[in-house]
Structure formats: structure tokens, C-alpha cells
Amino acid sequence: MENMELMKPDTKSRILLDEIDTSAIPPMEEPQRQYYYMAKCREIIKERELEYGRHLNANVTTFGCQMNAKDSEKLRGILEEIGYQQTESEEADLVLYNTCTVRENANLKVYGHLGLLSNLKKKNPNMIIGLCGCMMQEPDVVEKLRKSYRFVNLVFGTHNIYKFAELLYEVLERQQRAEQMQQSPAKTDMVIDIWKDTDQIVEDLPADRTYSFKCGVNIMYGCNNFCTYCIVPYVRGRERSRRPEDILCEVERLARDGVKEVMLLGQNVNSYGKTLRKQFSSDDSAQNTASAGTEEPVSFAELLQMVERVPGIERIRFMTSHPKDLSDELIDVMKHSKKICNHLHLPLQSGSSRILKKMNRRYTKEQYLELAAKLRREIPDLSITTDIIVGFPGETEEDFQETLDVVRQVRYDSAFTFIYSKRTGTPAAAMEDQVPEDVVKDRFNRLLALVQTISQEMAMKVEGQTLPVLVESINDHDDTLVTGRLSNNLLVHFPGAQELIGQIVNVHLTECKGFYYMGEMAS
Numbered sequence: 001m002e003n004m005e006l007m008k009p010d011t012k013s014r015i016l017l018d019e020i021d022t023s024a025i026p027p028m029e030e031p032q033r034q035y036y037y038m039a040k041c042r043e044i045i046k047e048r049e050l051e052y053g054r055h056l057n058a059n060v061t062t063f064g065c066q067m068n069a070k071d072s073e074k075l076r077g078i079l080e081e082i083g084y085q086q087t088e089s090e091e092a093d094l095v096l097y098n099t100c101t102v103r104e105n106a107n108l109k110v111y112g113h114l115g116l117l118s119n120l121k122k123k124n125p126n127m128i129i130g131l132c133g134c135m136m137q138e139p140d141v142v143e144k145l146r147k148s149y150r151f152v153n154l155v156f157g158t159h160n161i162y163k164f165a166e167l168l169y170e171v172l173e174r175q176q177r178a179e180q181m182q183q184s185p186a187k188t189d190m191v192i193d194i195w196k197d198t199d200q201i202v203e204d205l206p207a208d209r210t211y212s213f214k215c216g217v218n219i220m221y222g223c224n225n226f227c228t229y230c231i232v233p234y235v236r237g238r239e240r241s242r243r244p245e246d247i248l249c250e251v252e253r254l255a256r257d258g259v260k261e262v263m264l265l266g267q268n269v270n271s272y273g274k275t276l277r278k279q280f281s282s283d284d285s286a287q288n289t290a291s292a293g294t295e296e297p298v299s300f301a302e303l304l305q306m307v308e309r310v311p312g313i314e315r316i317r318f319m320t321s322h323p324k325d326l327s328d329e330l331i332d333v334m335k336h337s338k339k340i341c342n343h344l345h346l347p348l349q350s351g352s353s354r355i356l357k358k359m360n361r362r363y364t365k366e367q368y369l370e371l372a373a374k375l376r377r378e379i380p381d382l383s384i385t386t387d388i389i390v391g392f393p394g395e396t397e398e399d400f401q402e403t404l405d406v407v408r409q410v411r412y413d414s415a416f417t418f419i420y421s422k423r424t425g426t427p428a429a430a431m432e433d434q435v436p437e438d439v440v441k442d443r444f445n446r447l448l449a450l451v452q453t454i455s456q457e458m459a460m461k462v463e464g465q466t467l468p469v470l471v472e473s474i475n476d477h478d479d480t481l482v483t484g485r486l487s488n489n490l491l492v493h494f495p496g497a498q499e500l501i502g503q504i505v506n507v508h509l510t511e512c513k514g515f516y517y518m519g520e521m522a523s
């Protein structure tokens with residue numbers, strides 16, 4: 001294997017890129033192949049820097065969830081290696097949209113933004129416009145882009161984001177060829193690479209972390225649940241767990257780097273490990289850069305305990321838990337943990353057992369309530385948050401009342417409420433009796449009012465207490481204040497300065513302002 005050096009977790013690859021022989025044929029192994037293409041891209045970017053007399057800049061815009069935010073850190077890391085400087089502005093040399101498609105309006109937003117980009121590209125024909133992420137896994141979308149958005153240079157999906165450098169090189173090369181043939185680089189053909197699914201997990205690529213003190217860590221990819229409204233299993237593929245030793249290695253590395261809080265990420269973290277044995281039993285995949293395999297599957301609760309033992313890590317969060325898979329073992333681990341935060345996101349989706357069945361959620365209203373009661377009993381100060389969909393096909397007023405009933409009984413600390421959005425290709429999209437828009441809007445408003453009243457009451461619970469806060473930033477509106485998070489995920493603003501960022505300090509919670517606190521640092 002060549003360039004083994006590249007796989008050393010703590011080595012700065014920036015120096016090593018210079019050691020890569022870019023005139024050699026590209027290596028077949030990953031991630032070496034991608035480092036090779038990063039070096040090739042960098043050569044072209046350096047030429048352009050000389051030509052323009054300035055640095056090139058890149059904008060990565062994220063739509064959607066924590067998974068996408070995590071993917072964007074990887075994409076930014078690759079761009080940084082190549083030599084791009086990050087910018088918030090979309091008036092950039094490269095703009096990459098990491099898209100979401102969970103609801104229709106996520107797609108509409110992207111098309112809206114693309115209109116703006118086409119105007120910017122008229123001013124800068126060498127501008128590179130790339131699209132990746134969940135929305136690109138939909139064949140209709142790619143077809144539409146191919147036909148009506150020909151100024152886009154690069155389209156790739158969720159399964160091959162690790163290949164970004166290789167694909168970008170293809171774009172840069174096409175632009176160079178066009179220039180040599182005295183054609184406008186703006187007219188080069190789109191590079192499209194979409195995979196239907198994958199069983200590969202390519203690791204050890206660069207990442208540009210958004211925060212120095214907290215970081216998301218993927219523990220699994222994809223989803224096998226097929227809730228009938230949800231497009232995620234179609235765009236993120238089958239469930240694959242990362243090996244525990246690789247996850248731990250990453251967490252240890254982050255801790256050495258000063259990270260205090262990790263968020264373990266997966267579409268359904270409670271089913272972590274279930275596919276491990278199958279995935280790695282005959283593992284000789286050249287693409288998988290992970291080290292020697294674990295024979296025995298590890299449960300999510302066990303993984304949490306392993307992460308808990310990593311020195312330097314002070315807080316552990318995770319997202320998202322499916323109620324059907326939440327084990328007593330996990331509740332027990334959470335109850336006794338000093339590091340796992342007092343927060344559990346437990347999507348309800350609907351309070352009606354009839355609708356839950358149509359949603360393929362595989363729990364009933366009663367089972368959910370029982371689970372919530374057990375959680376409250378075992379971990380009394382646990383903050384429970386949720387996701388709720390209003391207007392699923394066939395939802396009646398009675399079904400909706402069941403949802404309100406669960407909200408009243410569980411008393412969520414906060415809830416994300418969504419209007420059902422029909423996603424082509426999902427079973428629910430073909431269901432009859434879609435609920436009229438005005439009925440859904442009315443239900444949505446009633447739900448929101450209830451959720452907000454309860455969450456304000458719940459937030460009040462810790463007023464007057466002194467609790468640890470991880471300081472995240474200078475306050476957006478008042479630079480004499482800093483903003484941080486309680487273990488239960490509530491925000492706290494209090495007087496403080498830059499040097500507190502990244503520290504965990506005790507804060508007296510003086511006043512609850514509904515969804516956040518004002519406080520004072522305890523001496």
C-alpha cells in the first residue's frame with residue numbers, strides 16, 4: 001500500500017500532499033486515491049491563484065440535518081486541503097450546496113438559490129457550482145438539473161462524498177480543456193456521479209471542524225426502518241454501522257485535539273451494531289480503511305460506555321433514537337453516566353396508534369407513553385424532545401387529538417413540528433385521503449401553541465439553579481455576553497468574554513426567558 005503515512009490519524013496531511021507524485025498513476029486504494037486527487041486539484045488551484053493574483057474561495061452551504069452538517073465538515077476539509085479559503089458569501093469561486101430532501105420545501109429552496117447562482121456565474125465563468133447530498137439521490141432531480149440547470153458543474157450523492165476531490169478534479173480538468181480549445185469554461189459538461197447504494201465506509205479524510213470544542217461523530221449511516229412518509233432510506237441507503245474501534249479512535253483523536261463534547265450521529269442510533277457482524281464477517285474490502293475487525297456486535301449502550309471512558313470527553317450527546325429500539329440497557333447506562341447529557345430526542349411522529357401503524361413506526365401510543373413514563377421515572381431531570389408530523393394521509397381530528405394527548409402527557413421540553421410533505425416514491429405518497437391543506441394548517445397551529453406553552457413551563461424548572469454550561473460563542477446580539485448550553489440542551493446567555501469559549505463553567509440561572517436563560521457565572 002503506498003502512502004501509508006497518510007493514514008496516520010494525527011498527521012497533518014497538508015505537508016504530505018506535497019510528497020505525492022502527481023505524475024504517477026492514481027492509487028486504487030482509499031483514502032490514498034483521494035489524497036492523490038487533492039494534490040492534483042491543488043496544482044490547478046495554485047495556477048489559478050497565480051493567474052488571478054489572489055486566493056480562491058469556496059462556499060459550502062448546508063441544508064438539513066446534523067448528518068449533512070457533519071458531511072459538510074468533511075467537504076470543507078477537502079477544499080481546505082486543496083487550497084480554497086472558506087467564505088460565507090455565495091459570490092465565490094466554488095459554491096457547493098449540500099442538500100436535503102426530507103420535505104418538499106427543502107428542494108424548492110435549492111432551486112431558488114440556483115437562480116441566484118446562475119447570475120453570479122455570468123460574472124465569473126470559471127465559477128464552479130456543485131450540488132451533493134440527499135436531494136441528488138432522486139433521479140427526477142438529476143434529470144431536471146441536467147435539462148434546465150446546465151450551468152451546474154458537479155452533481156454527486158450521499159454515498160460517494162468521500163470522492164469529492166476526484167470529482168472536482170474532473171471538473172477542473174474539463175474547464176482547462178475548454179480553455180485550451182478556446183471555449184467558454186462556463187459551457188463545460190456537468191460531472192454527475194450518483195450511486196444507488198454502497199456498503200463502503202471510507203474514513204481518514206480531512207475535516208474542517210466547525211467548533212473546536214464539540215464535534216459530531218458518525219456511528220452509522222443509512223436507515224432500514226422505512227417509515228412510510230420518509231425518503232431517508234431511499235436517499236441514504238441501508239443501515240451500516242462503523243466499527244467500534246474506529247469510532248473510539250476518532251473520539252480519542254478529537255479529545256486530544258481539545259474536543260469536550262461529542263454528538264454520536266445516526267438515523268437510528270438505538271439499532272447501532274446490529275449489522276456489524278454481517279458487514280465485517282468476511283471483510284477484505286480494499287475500500288475499507290478500517291483496522292482489523294470486531295467479531296462480536298456491540299450494542300449502542302455498550303458503545304456509549306466505551307466513549308464515556310475516553311479521557312477528556314466531558315459530554316456525550318446522541319441523535320436520533322427510535323422509540324421501538326430504545327432498550328432498558330440504554331436507560332440504565334444513561335441513568336448512571338456522568339457524561340451523557342440529560343437530553344433524549346425521541347421522535348413521536350403521531351400519537352394515534354392507527355396512524356403510527358400506517359406510518360410503519362412499529363410502536364403504539366401506549367408503548368410510547370410507557371417508555372416515556374419509564375424514562376421520567378428512571379431519569380427524573382431528563383429533557384425529552386421530539387418530532388411530530390401533522391396531516392399524515394388519513395389523519396382525522398380524533399387521531400390528531402391523540403397526538404395532543406401524548407404531548408400533554410409526556411410534556412416535551414421542546415418539539416419540532418412538521419406539516420406532512422408528500423415525497424414521491426414513499427408508500428405514503430400513494431395513499432388516498434391526503435388531508436386538505438387548511439385542515440392541516442389549523443391542526444399545526446393548535447399543536448404548536450400547545451407545544452410552546454408546555455416547553456416554556458418545562459424550561460422554568462431549573463430557574464434559580466447553578467448548572468454547568470459549555471460556552472459556545474460570543475452572543476450574536478450583545479458582545480459583552482457569551483452563549484452556552486446546559487446539559488439539557490437549553491441555551492444560556494451570561495456576561496463573559498472570548499476566553500470562556502470551549503470551557504464548561506458553572507452558571508447561576510437567574511431568569512428564564514421562555515426558551516432560554518439569562519445567567520451569571522458562579523464564582
Ligand code: 5AD
Nearest residue numbers: 229230347387388389418419420421
Ligand atoms: N413530511 C414531514 N415531515 C417529515 N419528516 C420526515 N419525513 C417527513 C415528511 N415526508 C420529519 C420526521 C423526522 C424529521 C427529521 O423530519 O418528523 O423525524
Ligand code: SF4
Nearest residue numbers: 223225226227230232
Ligand atoms: Fe426516516 Fe423513519 Fe429512518 Fe427516521 S427512522 S430516517 S423517520 S425512515
